[in-house]
Amino acid sequence: MQNRLKKLVRARLFWPLVALALMIIFNIIFVSDFLKIEVKDGYYYGRIIDIINRSAPLMIMAIGMTLVAATGGIDISVGSVAAISGAIVCTLIGGDFQGNPKYPFAVAIAAALLVTALTGLWNGMLVGKLGIQPTVATLILYVAGRGIAQLITEGQIITVYYKPFAYIGGFVPGIPIPFSIIIMAVVLVIVMIILKKTALGLFIESVGVSADASKVTGIDVTKIKIIIYTFCGLCAGIAGLIISSMIRAADANNAGLMYEMDAILAVAVGGTSLNGGRFSIAASIIGALIVQCITTTMYAIGVSSQVLPMIKAIIVIIICLVQSEAFRKAILNVFKIKRGLTHEKNAVKL
Amino acid sequence: MKKMQLNSKYVPLIITILLFILMFAIGAVRYPTFLSLQVFLNLFIDNAYLIILSIGMTFVLLIGGIDISVGSVVCLVCMASAHLVENVGMNPYLTMVLMILLGAVYGLVQGCLIQYFKMQPFIVTLAGLFFGRGAAAWISIETINITNKTYNDIAHYRVKIIGNNFISIGSVIALVTLVIAIYLAHYTKFGRAVYAIGGSEQSALLMGLPVARTKVLVYTLSGTCSALAGIVFSFYMLSGYSLHGMGMELDAIASTVIGGTLLTGGVGYVIGSLFGVLTQGVIQNLIMFDGTLNSWWTRIAIAALLCIFMIIQKLLTNRGSVQKKGQVA
Numbered sequence: 001m002q003n004r005l006k007k008l009v010r011a012r013l014f015w016p017l018v019a020l021a022l023m024i025i026f027n028i029i030f031v032s033d034f035l036k037i038e039v040k041d042g043y044y045y046g047r048i049i050d051i052i053n054r055s056a057p058l059m060i061m062a063i064g065m066t067l068v069a070a071t072g073g074i075d076i077s078v079g080s081v082a083a084i085s086g087a088i089v090c091t092l093i094g095g096d097f098q099g100n101p102k103y104p105f106a107v108a109i110a111a112a113l114l115v116t117a118l119t120g121l122w123n124g125m126l127v128g129k130l131g132i133q134p135t136v137a138t139l140i141l142y143v144a145g146r147g148i149a150q151l152i153t154e155g156q157i158i159t160v161y162y163k164p165f166a167y168i169g170g171f172v173p174g175i176p177i178p179f180s181i182i183i184m185a186v187v188l189v190i191v192m193i194i195l196k197k198t199a200l201g202l203f204i205e206s207v208g209v210s211a212d213a214s215k216v217t218g219i220d221v222t223k224i225k226i227i228i229y230t231f232c233g234l235c236a237g238i239a240g241l242i243i244s245s246m247i248r249a250a251d252a253n254n255a256g257l258m259y260e261m262d263a264i265l266a267v268a269v270g271g272t273s274l275n276g277g278r279f280s281i282a283a284s285i286i287g288a289l290i291v292q293c294i295t296t297t298m299y300a301i302g303v304s305s306q307v308l309p310m311i312k313a314i315i316v317i318i319i320c321l322v323q324s325e326a327f328r329k330a331i332l333n334v335f336k337i338k339r340g341l342t343h344e345k346n347a348v349k350l
Numbered sequence: 351m352k353k354m355q356l357n358s359k360y361v362p363l364i365i366t367i368l369l370f371i372l373m374f375a376i377g378a379v380r381y382p383t384f385l386s387l388q389v390f391l392n393l394f395i396d397n398a399y400l401i402i403l404s405i406g407m408t409f410v411l412l413i414g415g416i417d418i419s420v421g422s423v424v425c426l427v428c429m430a431s432a433h434l435v436e437n438v439g440m441n442p443y444l445t446m447v448l449m450i451l452l453g454a455v456y457g458l459v460q461g462c463l464i465q466y467f468k469m470q471p472f473i474v475t476l477a478g479l480f481f482g483r484g485a486a487a488w489i490s491i492e493t494i495n496i497t498n499k500t501y502n503d504i505a506h507y508r509v510k511i512i513g514n515n516f517i518s519i520g521s522v523i524a525l526v527t528l529v530i531a532i533y534l535a536h537y538t539k540f541g542r543a544v545y546a547i548g549g550s551e552q553s554a555l556l557m558g559l560p561v562a563r564t565k566v567l568v569y570t571l572s573g574t575c576s577a578l579a580g581i582v583f584s585f586y587m588l589s590g591y592s593l594h595g596m597g598m599e600l601d602a603i604a605s606t607v608i609g610g611t612l613l614t615g616g617v618g619y620v621i622g623s624l625f626g627v628l629t630q631g632v633i634q635n636l637i638m639f640d641g642t643l644n645s646w647w648t649r650i651a652i653a654a655l656l657c658i659f660m661i662i663q664k665l666l667t668n669r670g671s672v673q674k675k676g677q678v679a
Contacts, residue, residue, distance in 0.1 A: 074472055076418075126657070130664050133613055135416050135472035136603060143597040144653035147646035155644065261480050264473075274473055306491055306592055310484020313477040317463065320474075324467040 016270050016286040023293040031300050043171045047296075049178065053169075054246075055292035056180035057082070057239035059285050060187050061259060062266040064235030066284040067228045069267050072208045072276025073127055073134035075229065078263055080145025081119050081236035082256030086244030087149040088112040089165075090158040099161040113237050119145070120233015121226065128225030142260065149252035159249040169245035180242045187238065191281060204228065208276025258309055265312055266291045268319045361666055362610035362659065363622045370625055373632040381639045387515045393631040398520035399424065399579040399586060400630070403602040404609070404623035405531045406575025409568045411606050412535075412548045414615025415464070417569065419475040420576040421598030422482030423456055425591075427580025429486040432494040432590030435501065442500040450577050456482075457573020461566035479599065487592040494590040505585040520582040527578065531620045544568060548616030597649060604656040605630055612663055629655075 027034045027047075037046035061078050068075045089112040094102035101108070119141055126137035172179045195201035203224050206214045211221050239259070244250050264274070270287030272279040294315070298308055321327045378385035394401070403420050410417045427449045434440040434448070456478065463474045496502070508516035535541040543564040546554040555561050587594065605626030611618025633651050637643050 074476075076476065126660070130661060132660055132664075133416060133472075135418060135476075136607075136613060136660075139418065139600055139603065140653045140656060143600040144650045147649040147653075150646045151644060151650075258480070261476070264476070274470060304487065304491060306487030307484050309480035310488060313479075313481035313484065316473070316477045320469050320477075321463075321467060324469055327467045330467075 013280070013283055013286065016283050016290065019269065020286055020290050020293070023290055023297065027293065027297060027300075031297070039176070042174075042176055044176050051289070051292050051296055053178040053180055054296075055288050056178070056184045057169075057242040058259065058262050058266060058292060059184050059288040060235050060239045060242070061263040062270075062284040062288045063187060063191055063281055064232035065263040065267050066270070066272050066279050066281050067204060068134075068232045069264075069272055069274050070204045070208045070276060070279035071225055071228055072211070073225070073229070074264065074274065075120075075123060075138045075232045075236075076135065076260045076264075077119070077123060077138040077141035077145055078232065078236040078239070079256040079259035080142050080149070081116050081233055082240030082243055082259060083149040083250075083252050084119065084145055084152070085112045085116045085237040085240030086255045087152040087158075087250045087252055088115055089241055090160050090244055090250030091152055093160050093162050093165060095158045095160060097161055099163055101162045105162070105164055109241065112241060113234060116237025116240065117230055117234045120230040120236070123233060124226035124229030127229060128222040146252055149250070149255075153250050153252050155252075157249055157251050161248075165245055166248055167245070169242045183238065183242065187235070188281070188285065195281070200224075200227075205277055205279065208279075261309060261312055261316075262288075262291050262295075265316050268316055268323075271323075273323055274320065360610075362608075362662060363619060363625070365662065366608055366610060366622060366625045366629060366659075370629045370632060373629060373636065377632065377636050377639065380636075384635075384639065387512065389635070391511065391515055391517050391521075393628050393635070394521035394524065395518045396586075396634075397627050397631045398518065398524040399583040400598070400601055400605060400627045401521075401524040401624060402527050402575050402579040402582060403598065404605040404627055405527055405620055406572035406579075407602045407606045408531075408609070408611050408618060408620050408623045409535070409544060410572045411603075411611045411613060412544050412615055412618055413565055413568050414548050414551075415471045415565070415568070416603075417457075417460070417475045417478075417572045418472065418599040418603075419456070419460065419478030419482060420572065420579070420602050421595040422479045422486070423453055423573060423576035424580040424583050424595040424598055425593070426482040426486045427453060427577050428584045428587065428594050429489050429494065429590035429592060431581065431584050432496050433489050435496060435498045436494055442498055446581050449581055450574060453573045453575075453577020453580070454570055455573070457570040457576070458566065460573065461569030464569065465562050465565045483592060486590070486594075489592075490590070491592060496584065496588045496590070501585065501588065505588055518585070520585050523578065523582055527575070528620065528624060535620050540564065540567065545616060548614075550616075600649075600656070601630065601652065604652050607656055607663070608659050612667065613660065614667065 031047065034047050037044055037049060039045070061082070065075060065078065089108045092101075092103045092108035092111055093105065096102070123138050123141060126132045126140075127134050130137075167179055168183070169180050170178065175182070203214070203219050206217070206219060207221050207224050215221050236256075240256060243255050247255075266287035267284050268274060268287070269290050270280060270283030270285075272284060291312075294312070295308065298311065299305070303311070374384075374390075383389070403424070407417060407420065430452065431445050431449050434445045435442055460474050460478050463469050464471050504519050507519050509519065509522055510516050535544065543554065543559045543561075546557065546559055547561055547564060551561060583595065584590065606618070606623045607613060607626070608629055609619070609622030609624070609626030611622060630652055633655070634648050637645070637648050637651070
């Protein structure tokens with residue numbers, strides 16, 4: 001029995017799931033109507049559905065970010081890339097009041113995804129080929145990306161009246177669950193199949209543990225990094241489509257703002273070490289749900305959206321501290337000293 | 351052979367100085383009013399805070415670290431001093447001292463987390479970035495204008511140079527900081543330890559240098575510089591706003607890299623960062639003088655310049671290692 005319990009506690013998904021359960025219990029107690037799910041016009045509505053719907057873009061970003069983190073890197077440009085994606089799709093469809101698209105819907109989506117994959121490729125080239133620190137390499141697009149999005153929309157917020165555009169982040173007629181979740185599921189399944197059926201997952205982990213050792217064993221480290229960053233850019237692009245579809249507009253300044261922090265937080269909460277190495281996509285998905293839960297709960301309590309990053313920053317630091325071996329040792333030492341003292345006292349008494 | 355290697359260390363710095371002169375010349379040819387002492391001095395006035403930031407950043411990059419929290423520390427300091435001076439009514443000079451302390455503690459905490467708990471610099475300072483912004487918004491979401499007399503007097507004081515040309519107090523602070531930083535980097539034990547750690551942390555440790563203390567001190571120094579830059583920025587803007595200094599971290603890193611400091615650490619000069627800032631300033635001026643370009647082009651141009659310099663660095667360091675290998679063979 002005790003063995004089984006130990007096994008359960010050691011399982012990768014155990015702690016993220018406990019955290020999620022705690023968040024949900026907290027919400028059930030403090031937020032009214034949390035569990036209520038209504039059916040309106042054949043669609044499901046409710047707070048839980050809302051959280052899942054809103055966390056879908058975050059989950060997709062977290063999938064990409066998990067793989068990047070597993071190689072020991074980081075991509076802080078995801079929020080800006082999401083803004084670029086939204087800017088492209090909205091500009092190509094155009095803000096026609098009658099709802100007639102300028103270019104076909106599929107062309108607009110394809111263009112947005114292509115460009116975001118290219119931005120990812122750019123990051124990958126800088127990190128993989130030139131060996132530049134991932135932070136600095138992706139910082140370039142983190143800052144310049146919003147500028148590029150501004151240039152695409154010519155500094156305006158383009159509102160799209162074309163109906164099908166709203167489907168991506170909302171409901172497709174005839175399907176009762178939000179479409180964004182289906183997109184997320186498709187991305188997840190494709191990634192899982194690739195990771196399980198090929199050695200890519202193993203290669204990523206080995207690059208994260210030691211790039212030098214991987215190179216010696218014959219893994220093309222540069223290629224792996226480029227593929228992963230490109231994929232991360234693509235994920236950010238898909239997330240950007242959902243985000244801009246939710247507000248039915250391209251907002252270069254605010255779309256996907258602070259998402260990089262949420263995505264990194266989701267990965268960290270899920271338990272994937274940001275130092276690279278072992279990773280779990282499922283854990284990051286749960287991490288994304290937890291992060292979205294935190295966000296909604298904070299809003300419900302009355303914390304403003306601009307103050308939220310402060311709280312999330314503290315949570316990230318605490319999680320990283322717990323993951324840090326040096327910190328755990330320091331804590332253990334404190335306990336040991338205390339225990340040692342009580343032992344001594346006991347000895348004196350005896 | 352030896353002379354050649356010595357040269358390659360200076361190459362980025364020389365390129366930057368030449369680029370700065372070239373840019374200024376382009377401006378002078380295209381716009382008749384560009385070539386004046388005041389336009390040149392304005393570079394110092396408009397970028398005083400950036401000079402101070404880049405100085406702190408140079409030390410961080412020299413030890414092979416990174417600090418992307420600088421922009422939000424500037425924002426937090428601006429906001430906090432505006433709040434303290436305007437809403438609390440605190441003495442302006444006391445506020446400034448408090449702000450410097452705040453920056454030092456901010457850097458110290460980040461440095462300790464990085465050094466003693468072996469956390470990655472980018473995670474710690476990224477958290478620092480978001481923490482600073484959040485804290486600034488927590489103080490106030492609205493803009494707070496600084497109407498305090500002392501602040502306004504300092505902001506509008508003109509230090510005459512030649513004739514009617516002048517610089518601001520902020521730029522004087524920046525230049526003094528620069529001189530102190532050059533002294534610190536090249537004439538003290540601390541400076542030598544910084545270069546040694548950047549060259550190879552392992553060897554520095556074996557040499558018996560105080561690696562842990564130096565690294566924590568460097569992050570503390572960067573935090574202090576950010577706070578000082580924040581004070582100078584508050585003279586420049588005369589307001590606190592939670593979106594001040596967005597993307598400033600890129601500007602600081604870009605000026606340092608353009609100034610010839612290697613991202614891998616160990617190589618670079620504090621004076622180079624000054625030229626990095628001035629080059630950026632000229633680009634900004636050119637875009638402003640042009641008048642038809644979107645202001646976002648500045649950011650994109652700086653990002654592009656940063657990329658070019660990183661590629662140059664890569665090529666230079668590659669050549670260096672090839673040479674070393676050749677010597678061994």
